[in-house]
Amino acid sequence: MAVSLHHVVIDTHDLPGLARFWCGVLDWRILSEREREVVIGPGESAETGICFMPVSEPKTVKNRLHFDLAPDDQxxxxxxxxxxxxxxVDIGQSETVGWVVLADPEGNEFCVLRPKASLIAFRDAPDRR
Structure with missing residues (x-):
């Protein structure tokens, strides 16, 4: 493969604060911390991580990209x-969807899906289109 995903970058006002939040959510750790970036990941040898970069303007609209988290117990x-x-947060989802929409401390939306076992069953269903 000629290219691979290295980092997902999140703009933030509070680099260490948002990095610590996502470390807590994902059970990851801070891999590097500099004045203008904080990188987190599951470990030093991980191929992909999240990089937090400073930004001065506030978040004003719904994210165009978000994380879907697959839990054991939603x-x-x-x-x-x-x-x-x-x-x-309410982004217009109905009460019958299988996910819960949350926002991190800076307002970035993400979803907590139904449990992993039900996602696997759905993915492997023969009649799924």
Whole structure:
């Protein structure tokens, strides 16, 4: 492969604060911390991480890209992530969807999906289109 994903970059006002939040959510760690960037990942040898970069302007619209998190237990993970500083957000989703929409401390939306086992069953269903 000629190219691979190295980092997902998130603009932020509070580099160390948002990096610590996402480390808590993903059970990752800070891999490097400089004045103008903080990089987190699951470990030093990880191929992909998240890089936090400073920005002066506030977030004003819904994200064009977001994370979908696949938990073992959706309700438990939603409560844990809320305790880390996330908040629930309404982006127009109905109450019957299988995911919960949250926002990190700077308002970046992400979803906590239904449990991993049900996602695998859905993916492997023979009649899925």
């Amino acid at each position: 309700q438990t993970e939603v409560e844990r992530i809320l305790a880390l500083g996330a908040r629930r």
